[in-house]
Amino acid sequence: MSLVINKNFDEEKNVWDVALKGEVDIYTANKLKETLIDMVSEKPQDILIDASSLEYIDSTGLGVLIGALKRLKQHDKDIYIRETKINVRKIFNITGLDKIFKLEG
Amino acid sequence: MSLVINKNFDEEKNVWDVALKGEVDIYTANKLKETLIDMVSEKPQDILIDASSLEYIDSTGLGVLIGALKRLKQHDKDIYIRETKINVRKIFNITGLDKIFKLEG
Amino acid sequence: MDAIKNQILDNEGASEIDVISMTIPSRPEYVGVIRLTVSAIANRIGFNIEDIEDIKVAVAEACTNAIQHSYNDESNFYVAFEIGIDSLGVVVRDDGKGIKVEDVKEPQLGELKEGGLGIFIIKSLMDEVSFSCEIEKGTEIKMVKFLHENY
Amino acid sequence: MDAIKNQILDNEGASEIDVISMTIPSRPEYVGVIRLTVSAIANRIGFNIEDIEDIKVAVAEACTNAIQHSYNDESNFYVAFEIGIDSLGVVVRDDGKGIKVEDVKEPQLGELKEGGLGIFIIKSLMDEVSFSCEIEKGTEIKMVKFLHENY
Ligand SMILES: Nc1ncnc2c1ncn2[C@@H]1O[C@H](COP(=O)(O)OP(=O)(O)O)[C@@H](O)[C@H]1O
Ligand SMILES: Nc1ncnc2c1ncn2[C@@H]1O[C@H](COP(=O)(O)OP(=O)(O)O)[C@@H](O)[C@H]1O
Numbered sequence: 001m002s003l004v005i006n007k008n009f010d011e012e013k014n015v016w017d018v019a020l021k022g023e024v025d026i027y028t029a030n031k032l033k034e035t036l037i038d039m040v041s042e043k044p045q046d047i048l049i050d051a052s053s054l055e056y057i058d059s060t061g062l063g064v065l066i067g068a069l070k071r072l073k074q075h076d077k078d079i080y081i082r083e084t085k086i087n088v089r090k091i092f093n094i095t096g097l098d099k100i101f102k103l104e105g
Numbered sequence: 106m107s108l109v110i111n112k113n114f115d116e117e118k119n120v121w122d123v124a125l126k127g128e129v130d131i132y133t134a135n136k137l138k139e140t141l142i143d144m145v146s147e148k149p150q151d152i153l154i155d156a157s158s159l160e161y162i163d164s165t166g167l168g169v170l171i172g173a174l175k176r177l178k179q180h181d182k183d184i185y186i187r188e189t190k191i192n193v194r195k196i197f198n199i200t201g202l203d204k205i206f207k208l209e210g
Numbered sequence: 211m212d213a214i215k216n217q218i219l220d221n222e223g224a225s226e227i228d229v230i231s232m233t234i235p236s237r238p239e240y241v242g243v244i245r246l247t248v249s250a251i252a253n254r255i256g257f258n259i260e261d262i263e264d265i266k267v268a269v270a271e272a273c274t275n276a277i278q279h280s281y282n283d284e285s286n287f288y289v290a291f292e293i294g295i296d297s298l299g300v301v302v303r304d305d306g307k308g309i310k311v312e313d314v315k316e317p318q319l320g321e322l323k324e325g326g327l328g329i330f331i332i333k334s335l336m337d338e339v340s341f342s343c344e345i346e347k348g349t350e351i352k353m354v355k356f357l358h359e360n361y
Numbered sequence: 362m363d364a365i366k367n368q369i370l371d372n373e374g375a376s377e378i379d380v381i382s383m384t385i386p387s388r389p390e391y392v393g394v395i396r397l398t399v400s401a402i403a404n405r406i407g408f409n410i411e412d413i414e415d416i417k418v419a420v421a422e423a424c425t426n427a428i429q430h431s432y433n434d435e436s437n438f439y440v441a442f443e444i445g446i447d448s449l450g451v452v453v454r455d456d457g458k459g460i461k462v463e464d465v466k467e468p469q470l471g472e473l474k475e476g477g478l479g480i481f482i483i484k485s486l487m488d489e490v491s492f493s494c495e496i497e498k499g500t501e502i503k504m505v506k507f508l509h510e511n512y
Contacts, residue, residue, distance in 0.1 A: 025245075026274045036273040056245075058270050059327040066324050087263040093315075094334045095327050113500050130396075131425045132389040161396075163421050164478040192414040199485045200468075200478050228386045229396070235379040239405055243381070246401040250394040 002030035005035050021053040032061065036068035038091045044075040052083040069070055069101065075096030078102055108133035110140050120151045126158040129166030137166065137173065141173035149180040157188040162196055183207055228293040234273075236280035236287050236304070241273045244289060248300065251291050256357055258353055264335040265298065265355050271328040272302035272351050277350065279306035296357040303350040308343040379444040386422075387431035387438050387455070392424045395440060399451065402442050406449055407508055415486040416449065416506050422479040423453035423502050430457035430500065447508040454501040459494040 004021040016039050024032055039047065047068070070078050080102040084092065092098040109126040110197055113201040121144050144152065152173070174184050189197065197203045234240050250267045252262045269289075276287035285305050292299035303349065317326040333339050335355040343349040381408040382404065385391050399420045403413045420440075427438040438468050443450035468477040484490050487504040 023242070025238075025270060026241055026277060054306075058267055058274065059325075059331055060274055062327055063324040086261075087267075090263075091267065091331065095331065128393070130389075130421060131392050131428065161417075163418055164476075164482055165425060167478055168475040189425065192411075192418075195414075196418065196482065198480065228385075228391075230386070230390065230391065231384045233380075233382045235381070237379065240379075240381065243398060243401040243405065247394060247398045250397040254390055254394065 005032060007035060007039060009039075009043060009045075014062050015048050016043070017048050017050065019050040019053065023056040024051060024054070024064070025056065025058050028059045029060040029064050033064045033067065036064065037071070040068060040071045040075075043057055044072060044077055047072065048080045049079065049081045050083065051081050051085070051088060054085065057088050058096075062091065062095060062097060065101065066097070080104055108136060110137060112140060114148060114150075118208055120153050121148070122153050122155065123154040124158065128161040129159070129169070130161065130163050131165045134169050135163040136138060138169045138172065141169065142176070145173060145176045145180075149177060150186045151182050153178065154184065154186045155188065156168050156190070159190065159193055160192050162198075167196065167200060167202060170206065171202070184207055188206060226294060229290055230238060230293065231288070231290040233286050233288055236277045236283070236285040238274075241270050241277070242267075245270050246274050248291065248298075251293060252298055252355075255296075257355070259296070261355060261357075265300070268332045268335045268353055269300050269302070271332050272300070272353065275328055275351075276302050276304035276306075276349070279303045279304055279309070281307075281348075290340060297354055298357075299352060299354045301349060301350060301352045305348040307346060307348075309341060309349040314341065377445060380407060380441055381444065382439065382441040384437050384439055384442075387428045387434070387436040389425075392421050392428070392494045395424050396421050399442065399449075403443060403449055403506075406444060406447075408449070408506070412506060412508075416451070419483045419504055419506075420451050420453070421453070421503065422483050426479055426502075427453050427455035427457075427500070430455055432456045432458075432499075448505055449508075450505045452501060452503045454499060456499040458497060458499075460492060460500040465492065483493060 002022050003024055006019040006021070008017045010017055018035075018039075020032070022028070036047070046098065072079060076082065081104070082094075083105045084103060089098075089103070092103060107127050108129055111126070112179065113122045115122055123140075123144075125137070127133070127148040141152070170184065177184060186197075186209070188210045189208060194203075194208070197208060232244070232247070234244065245266045249262050249266055252265050257265065273287065273289065280287060281304075287305075288303040290300075290301040292301070314329050317323065317330050332351070332353055337356050338354040340352050341349065342352075369489065383395070383398070385395065396417045400413050400417055403416045408487075424438065424440065431438060432455075439452075439454040441452040443452070465480050468474065468481050483502070483504055484500040488507050491503050492500065493503075
């Protein structure tokens with residue numbers, strides 16, 4: 001019932017690596033929102049999200065990701081989401097967001 | 106939120122091996138009670154309980170174990186309980202039942 | 211005659227559906243508590259892991275809306291779990307301004323809009339969804355999931 | 362004056378303690394649901410794993426008693442979680458015949474008696490335990506656990 005966010009800017013590849021651990025819901029979404037906005041302001045580069053330990057996401061979390069993607073698109077950058085668990089993947093699929101975000105693995 | 110009971114009579118050692126998996130509470134205690142009573146009726150021999158996968162026990166479960174022990178004592182037999190988890194062990198300790206049952210490992 | 215009939219129906223209902231009801235402060239930190247509670251109930255009914263996940267998400271979406279649209283910070287919202295032999299109904303009610311029918315429209319999937327996905331997700335994951343509301347008196351959403359034999 | 366003072370106290374209370382309340386059918390299969398719910402709440406307050414286990418067992422013992430002593434099969438019992446910044450109070454109430462003071466005595470530890478351990482376990486695991494009851498109107502038990510800083 002909490003969210004741990006680990007971020008790191010990969011100077012070599014010029015991308016943000018972000019690992020999400022736990023749950024993104026109405027309680028934790030703000031923390032994710034602030035982190036992503038800070039990252040985009042600091043360096044507007046591609047964001048790679050490691051979702052292998054993301055146990056849960058709902059519409060609040062999707063809203064935050066969409067907001068961040070909008071900002072990135074202004075710089076022609078993208079959000080890549082890797083290794084989503086089957087339940088998380090399902091939420092992206094039914095909302096059609098699997099076609100908006102770059103889902104991998 | 107359920108209980109799985111695996112029992113087997115060890116002909117060589119002349120003892121009952123019972124593995125408890127899950128939780129013994131007001132919902133599952135009856136199942137344990139019936140199993141233990143059947144075992145004692147069939148062969149009144151020592152009972153070795155493998156508690157390594159027993160996640161939870163409360164006073165309802167303790168009552169069932171005490172009832173079975175009483176029956177066994179009439180035949181001079183005992184109940185041995187092995188590898189209790191720390192939370193289960195605590196319940197035996199605070200009720201003084203660690204001195205009544207043979208707790209091992 | 212009608213009174214007797216109703217009584218019989220009530221008695222029948224009582225033995226088939228168990229109701230667990232909850233009153234919860236309208237604050238974000240408690241949605242996680244409801245998620246665990248509904249998981250435990252769904253598990254008890256016999257739903258499989260995938261269904262339990264669906265139910266968890268749908269119920270959380272409804273609670274999120276109830277919290278966001280509650281009358282004020284001191285408000286509570288209400289959840290009732292209707293536990294059948296092969297079904298789980300969940301009613302979520304708040305005391306907010308009420309939902310308007312035109313709010314409940316299909317989102318343009320694939321558009322970059324930050325809102326409007328919650329109710330769509332609920333409808334996608336549950337077997338039956340219905341709303342009832344009185345303007346200025348709050349919203350009540352009821353969703354049902356049936357236990358299917360084919361697994 | 363007193364009225365104003367009480368109001369201030371009430372307001373202070375309201376902002377410090379959140380209450381989640383539940384109504385549950387008096388049936389054994391729902392004790393596991395309450396265990397998960399109270400675990401989630403205790404986790405949210407910040408209790409460590411050992412304390413959460415203690416709270417789980419104590420609350421389950423009280424629910425078990427409420428179910429065993431409920432008025433009849435169609436009865437409900439009631440649980441209220443009083444969520445403080447550094448404490449969790451849990452009230453469990455039933456509509457049974459009420460508990461008698463002489464029932465609540467120390468068990469003879471080490472004796473082979475099948476009953477009488479539940480309330481002793483609750484008292485051992487929680488920081489504060491109190492009863493209130495009216496004969497023929499049911500029993501209410503309240504237990505509190507405090508979050509200690511020293512870990
Ligand atoms: N409990 C509620 N009370 C009042 N209005 C609501 C409630 N739930 C939803 N709504 C309205 O319906 C709209 C769509 O809700 P939803 O699909 O959950 O998306 P979101 O809440 O992300 O905008 C909301 O924007 C809001 O206007
Ligand atoms: N909710 C209750 N309503 C009425 N009597 C109760 C209630 N809870 C406990 N009691 C009484 O107190 C006694 C001791 O309870 P407890 O310590 O839980 O042991 P047990 O229930 O195993 O006998 C019970 O035997 C019963 O007589």
